[in-house]
Amino acid sequence: MRTVGVVGGGQLARMMAQAAIPLDIRLVVLAERETDAAAQVVRDVVLGAPDDARAMHELAKCCDVITFDHELVDTALLSRLEAEGFRVAPSAATMTLAQDKRLQRDALQRAGFPNPRFCASDDMETALAFATGVGFPVVVKAARGGYDGRGVWVIADESAFRDLFSDLRARGVPPLVEELLPLAGEIAMLVARSARGESVVYPAIETVQRDGICNELRVPAMFPEHHAEAARIASGIASLIGMVGIMAIEFFIANDTLYVNELAPRPHNSGHWTIDGARTSQFEQHLRAVLDLPLGNPDLVSPQVCTVNILGGAAEIDPRDTLEVALAVPEARIHLYGKEPRNGRKLGHVTVTGDDRETVFATAKRAVGAIESGRQD
Amino acid sequence: MRTVGVVGGGQLARMMAQAAIPLDIRLVVLAERETDAAAQVVRDVVLGAPDDARAMHELAKCCDVITFDHELVDTALLSRLEAEGFRVAPSAATMTLAQDKRLQRDALQRAGFPNPRFCASDDMETALAFATGVGFPVVVKAARGGYDGRGVWVIADESAFRDLFSDLRARGVPPLVEELLPLAGEIAMLVARSARGESVVYPAIETVQRDGICNELRVPAMFPEHHAEAARIASGIASLIGMVGIMAIEFFIANDTLYVNELAPRPHNSGHWTIDGARTSQFEQHLRAVLDLPLGNPDLVSPQVCTVNILGGAAEIDPRDTLEVALAVPEARIHLYGKEPRNGRKLGHVTVTGDDRETVFATAKRAVGAIESGRQD
Numbered sequence: 001m002r003t004v005g006v007v008g009g010g011q012l013a014r015m016m017a018q019a020a021i022p023l024d025i026r027l028v029v030l031a032e033r034e035t036d037a038a039a040q041v042v043r044d045v046v047l048g049a050p051d052d053a054r055a056m057h058e059l060a061k062c063c064d065v066i067t068f069d070h071e072l073v074d075t076a077l078l079s080r081l082e083a084e085g086f087r088v089a090p091s092a093a094t095m096t097l098a099q100d101k102r103l104q105r106d107a108l109q110r111a112g113f114p115n116p117r118f119c120a121s122d123d124m125e126t127a128l129a130f131a132t133g134v135g136f137p138v139v140v141k142a143a144r145g146g147y148d149g150r151g152v153w154v155i156a157d158e159s160a161f162r163d164l165f166s167d168l169r170a171r172g173v174p175p176l177v178e179e180l181l182p183l184a185g186e187i188a189m190l191v192a193r194s195a196r197g198e199s200v201v202y203p204a205i206e207t208v209q210r211d212g213i214c215n216e217l218r219v220p221a222m223f224p225e226h227h228a229e230a231a232r233i234a235s236g237i238a239s240l241i242g243m244v245g246i247m248a249i250e251f252f253i254a255n256d257t258l259y260v261n262e263l264a265p266r267p268h269n270s271g272h273w274t275i276d277g278a279r280t281s282q283f284e285q286h287l288r289a290v291l292d293l294p295l296g297n298p299d300l301v302s303p304q305v306c307t308v309n310i311l312g313g314a315a316e317i318d319p320r321d322t323l324e325v326a327l328a329v330p331e332a333r334i335h336l337y338g339k340e341p342r343n344g345r346k347l348g349h350v351t352v353t354g355d356d357r358e359t360v361f362a363t364a365k366r367a368v369g370a371i372e373s374g375r376q377d
Numbered sequence: 378m379r380t381v382g383v384v385g386g387g388q389l390a391r392m393m394a395q396a397a398i399p400l401d402i403r404l405v406v407l408a409e410r411e412t413d414a415a416a417q418v419v420r421d422v423v424l425g426a427p428d429d430a431r432a433m434h435e436l437a438k439c440c441d442v443i444t445f446d447h448e449l450v451d452t453a454l455l456s457r458l459e460a461e462g463f464r465v466a467p468s469a470a471t472m473t474l475a476q477d478k479r480l481q482r483d484a485l486q487r488a489g490f491p492n493p494r495f496c497a498s499d500d501m502e503t504a505l506a507f508a509t510g511v512g513f514p515v516v517v518k519a520a521r522g523g524y525d526g527r528g529v530w531v532i533a534d535e536s537a538f539r540d541l542f543s544d545l546r547a548r549g550v551p552p553l554v555e556e557l558l559p560l561a562g563e564i565a566m567l568v569a570r571s572a573r574g575e576s577v578v579y580p581a582i583e584t585v586q587r588d589g590i591c592n593e594l595r596v597p598a599m600f601p602e603h604h605a606e607a608a609r610i611a612s613g614i615a616s617l618i619g620m621v622g623i624m625a626i627e628f629f630i631a632n633d634t635l636y637v638n639e640l641a642p643r644p645h646n647s648g649h650w651t652i653d654g655a656r657t658s659q660f661e662q663h664l665r666a667v668l669d670l671p672l673g674n675p676d677l678v679s680p681q682v683c684t685v686n687i688l689g690g691a692a693e694i695d696p697r698d699t700l701e702v703a704l705a706v707p708e709a710r711i712h713l714y715g716k717e718p719r720n721g722r723k724l725g726h727v728t729v730t731g732d733d734r735e736t737v738f739a740t741a742k743r744a745v746g747a748i749e750s751g752r753q754d
Contacts, residue, residue, distance in 0.1 A: 001697060018398045021391065021418050022652075024697055024713035024725075041398050043420055275399075279708065294705040301678060301730075320378060320401055328671040331656065336401035348401075353678075 001026050002291055005059040007050045008069025009036030011337035011346070012267045012283075015275065016069075017042045019283035025291070030059045037338045038069070053077055060086040067245060067290045068266050071098045072145075089195070089244040089290040090265045097241055098265045101176050102143040108260055111240050113233055116252070116259045119177040124165050127177050131161055134179040140164055143174040154180060181254035186261070187221045188214075188270035189234035192246040192285040195292040199238055200285070201231040202278060202298040205270050207250065213346065217273045217307040218361065219300060226251075226258050233258065246271070246286040269309070269346070274298075276333040276351040277305030302353040306360040308368045310348040312341040319347050322374040326350070329376065331360075332367035378403050379668055382436040384427045385446025386413030388714035388723070389644045389660075392652065393446075394419045396660035402668070407436045414715045415446070430454055437463040444622060444667045445643050448475045449522075466572070466621040466667040467642045474618055475642045478553050479520040485637055488617050490610055493629070493636045496554040501542050504554050508538055511556040517541055520551040531557060558631035563638070564598045565591075565647035566611035567659055567675075569623040571666040576615055578608040579655060579675040582647050584627065590723065594650045594684040595738065596677060603628075603635050610635065623648070623663040646686070646723070651675075653710040653728040654682030679730040683737040685745045687725035693718040696725055699751040703727070706753065708737075709744035 002025045006013040009031025017038055020027045030046045031039040039045045044062075048055025051074040060066055065087040066078075078092035090098070097103050102120040109115055119130035120143070131138045140161070142151035151173075155161045168175045186209065190202040206221035207214045221227065234249045237260070248268030250261040271282035280288075280296025288295055310319055318341050319326075326334055336348040350367045352360040370376045379402045383390040386408025394415055397404045407423045408416040416422045421439075425432025428451040437443055442464040443455075455469035467475070474480050479497040486492050496507035497520070508515045517538070519528035528550075532538045545552045563586065567579040583598035584591045598604070611626045614637070625645030627638040648659035657665075657673025665672055687696055695718050696703075703711055713725040727744045729737040747753045 014398065017418075018395055021395045022710075022712040023700065024715050026417070040403070040420065041394075043417065043422075045420075288704065293701050296704070297707050323400065324670050327665065327673070330674050333399075335399040338401050 003028060003063045004287060004290060005030065005046075005063035005066045006038065006069055007056070007059070007066060007073055009033070009038040009045070010069045011037045011339070013038035013069040014041055014337060015272075015281075015335070016267065016283045016287060019281055019287055023284065023287065025287055028059060028062055030055055040338050050074065051077065053080075056081065060084075065089050065290050067286070068095070070266070071095060071264070073099075075099065090247075091242060091244065094241050094243055094265050098263060100144055100174075101141055101262060102174060104263055105176065107241065108237070111236070113237060113240075114257065114259050116181055117179045120174075122169070122174065124162065124169075127165060127175065128158065128161060131155075131177055132158070136161075137180050139178040139180050140168075141176045141178065142168065143176040145173065181252050181259060184253045184256075185223060187223060187226070187230060187251050187253065188268070189230050189249045189251065190246060190268070190271045190274070190282055190298075191231075191234040191238045191243070191249065192282075192289045192295050192298075193235075193238040193243045194289040194295060195244050197239075198295050199235055200295045200298045201234055202271070202274065202282075203227070203300060204230055205273065207270050211344070213309070213311070213344075214269050215309050215311070216361075216364075217270060217305075218357065219273055219277060219305045223253050226253060230258055233260065237263065241265075245289045246282050272335070272349050273305045273307040273351050275335065277301055277307070277353050303355050304357045304360045305351065305353050306357075306364045307349050307351045308361075308364040309346055310336070310350065310368055310371050312343050312345040312347050313372055314343050316341040316343065317372065317374055319371050322371045325374055325376050326367045326371040329363065329367040329370060331363050334367065334371070380405060380440045381664060381667060382407065382423075382440035382443045383415065383446055384433070384436070384443060384450055386410070386415040386422070387446045388414045388716070390415035390446040391418055391714060392649075392658075392712070393644065393660045393664060396658055396664055400661065400664065402664055405436060405439055407432060417715050427451065428454065430457075433458065437461075442466050442667050444663070445472070447643070448472060448641070450476075452476065467624075468619060468621065471618050471620055471642050475640060477521055477551075478518055478639060479551060481640055482553065484618065485614070488613070490614060490617075491634065491636050493558055494556045497551075499546070499551065501539065501546075504542060504552065505535065505538060508532075508554055509535070513538075514557050516555045516557050517545075518553045518555065519545065520553040522550065558629050558636060561630045561633075562599060563627065563629055564600060564603070564607060565625050565627045565645070566607050567623060567625055567645070567648045567651070568608075568611040568615045568620070569659075569662040569666045569672050569675075570612075570615040570620045571672060572621050572669040574616075575672050576612055577662070577672045577675045578611050579648070579651065579659075580604070580677060581607055582650065584647050588721070590686070590688070590721075591646050592686050592688070593738075594647060594682075595734065596650055596654060596682040600630050603630060607635055610637065614640065618642075622666045623659050649712070649726050650682045650684040650728050652712065654678055654684070654730050680732050681734045681737045682728065682730050683734075683741045684726050684728045685738075685741040686723055687713070687727065687745055687748055689718040689720050689722040689724050690749055691720050693720065694749065694751055696748050699748045702751055702753050703744045703748040706740065706744040706747060708740050711744065711748070
């Protein structure tokens with residue numbers, strides 16, 4: 001029996017568990033708590049932190065391959081596991097790159113993939129000269145440790161720049177400075193690549209952010225003139241970094257040009273539409289890729305697919321209490337993550353498929369509104 | 378958190394577990410063994426037999442409602458649980474009817490639903506007079522305990538009839554004698570009904586039997602002229618027997634007329650196509666119905682859907698070993714049940730959706746052939 005170990009017990013591991021059942025793949029989850037989203041739905045849980053060498057060894061010993069629900073892992077520990085002969089996918093090298101936005105930018109730059117202009121210097125005067133050169137406002141990112149919009153700041157002037165830069169340096173966070181692009185939109189590409197080098201790319205995804213969280217997905221995306229190039233770049237990056245598994249690549253569209261925003265070498269929020277909207281979900285695809293099985297068809301199941309996130313609100317309404325109202329919305333495919341409600345927390349998503357772009361969007365919004373409020377409008 | 382207890386740990390409970398994850402429904406499975414198909418994929422397993430009062434109470438106490446993976450349960454025990462205030466869906470009364478083909482025939486007859494001519498007498502001469510009257514060959518069924526073609530015999534003449542009848546009586550099996558219809562085909566209907574009385578009917582399913590096992594499904598079915606009537610009958614029977622949950626009703630088509638063959642008050646082999654081929658799978662629909670949540674859309678996701686069973690062969694090839702070959706068949710949606718291979722055993726199924734009836738069938742057969750043989754033709 002094939003066994004996949006997943007480091008992290010969040011919703012991505014939970015949705016992997018769902019995809020593992022029909023393929024008779026055993027999933028073992030390394031979770032910090034018994035109540036974690038994924039730990040609720042699998043039989044085999046190893047309790048521990050991702051930087052706990054003992055727990056990671058326990059996981060490795062019972063699995064054919066180790067993979068990840070998030071990037072916040074100890075890559076030195078992963079390298080040691082690889083040296084001991086355990087399979088890790090994506091590899092320790094790929095995870096190292098994924099954790100560090102500076103390394104990403106450097107690798108992409110060297111390979112000729114389209115970056116915004118950036119400065120990865122630790123020296124404040126060098127970084128400030130760059131910012132002045134490209135012109136304020138600029139974007140400053142924590143090169144390590146940020147997610148879901150945390151660790152990204154738009155900085156208006158030199159004084160604010162100096163304050164933030166000093167603060168980041170004091171906290172030991174390496175800063176990355178980038179030009180602020182005049183965004184026309186954002187798209188994401190999902191690419192799966194297996195150890196044998198087979199790869200497939202999903203149709204381009206239009207992503208709509210709210211407060212730094214990717215909140216709505218629409219497929220097919222706008223900007224069709226950029227899709228072929230985005231797919232070519234996505235495949236190229238997957239090869240470049242030796243990706244094994246599924247990877248999301250977020251792109252900015254500005255100046256009628258694509259720019260790579262960032263990479264996530266795992267199932268990703270921008271791919272949740274694939275569960276109901278693609279022939280093969282990103283979670284099944286990831287399992288196939290890390291086990292070196294043939295990859296599945298990434299095509300759409302209907303002309304239009306829309307996914308909207310369910311976010312916890314100030315009232316901390318529990319989606320389990322309001323599920324009934326939302327299930328009465330025909331066509332809404334509801335996915336809850338088994339998480340306690342908290343303001344701004346991703347608690348689930350709703351996908352709608354159909355023929356008309358605006359209808360599927362309106363239906364998804366109606367179901368999400370129902371579940372977030374407990375009322376159907 | 379909503380909790381559903383499932384009596385039985387087979388593939389139906391396993392596929393319910395998959396459907397439970399996105400709705401954040403906790404599934405607790407009463408399984409005889411830790412290795413049962415469903416026990417492999419849920420966190421909460423109660424070990425025990427369905428006629429073990431202690432185990433059934435343990436299950437009942439941790440669940441909002443008890444439901445079933447099979448009909449081989451102790452209905453007296455279910456009645457006691459109901460009397461103690463536990464919710465059982467379908468009810469003990471419905472399960473009693475489902476276990477006994479004589480009671481089914483009587484109930485349908487009284488309500489005016491179309492039965493083949495039948496004789497439910499324990500008296501051999503009465504039964505023989507019936508058989509002679511409708512004409513040999515006739516069908517003799519074990520009214521209780523049969524499944525998947527076991528317990529059904531086609532009897533050619535009086536001598537064979539007397540032998541079988543005596544044998545069944547000696548073993549305490551109540552016989553049911555039915556006319557042998559000149560079959561033009563078979564269809565099945567899936568109907569879901571919730572406690573509040575909401576019901577939905579899926580499109581008619583064409584079922585192709587092999588050795589008494591329903592082996593292929595095609596949707597939409599042939600015989601469109603009978604579908605509306607079959608749907609009306611299915612809804613009517615669900616109301617008649619107070620069904621709560623999903624129910625499959627198998628029909629014979631003969632003499633240009635529908636006849637009810639039998640009922641199964643649970644997710645059913647004839648509904649496996651719904652996982653990939655319908656807007657709401659039979660497993661999700663069953664969970665919604667037993668929890669009295671709004672029911673989902675039963676429509677097809679594409680014009681044609683075909684499902685073919687994966688059966689164990691004489692060589693006892695393990696589908697886990699041949700999965701890789703089958704995954705290379707584009708479009709095939711493969712579902713394995715985590716069962717050890719044994720000749721004639723249902724080990725999984727493959728569903729293909731698409732636009733052309735013969736293409737989806739050929740693709741499903743190709744994937745099943747690959748997994749049953751380990752070779753792709």
